[in-house]
Amino acid sequence: MTRSIKKGPYVDPRILKKIKDLKKGDKTVIKTWSRDCVISPEMVGFTFGVHNGKEHISVQATEEMIGHRLGEFSPTKKFVRHGGRMQREQEKK
Secondary structure, eight states: OOOOTTTOOOOOHHHHHHHHHSOTTOOOEEEEOOTTOBOOGGGTTOEEEEEOSSSEEEEEOOGGGTTSBGGGGSOSOOOOOOOSHHHHHHHHO
16 A cells, blocks of 8 residues: 555655765665665665665665665565476576
C-alpha cells in the first residue's frame, strides 16, 4: 500500500541531517538502516550504505530513483542456484 498523499513521502530526518553536512557529489557513504525512506531530489548524487540485514550495500542515488525507497535497491535475499543433474552438467562445460 502506498502512503497517503496528504501525508507526503516519508524521508528520514536523520538522513536529511547527514546530507546537509556533506557537499554535493561527496563520495562519503552514508550508512542507514532506514530502508523505508523515499529518495528525494536532495539525495541525488550521494552514496548510501543501505543495510540488508547482514551488511551495508552501496546505493548511488540517481534521478531515475526519485520516488522509490532505499530498500528497493538493497536485496535482502541472495539467490544461490538450483541444484540437480542439469546444473552439474552445465558447470562441467
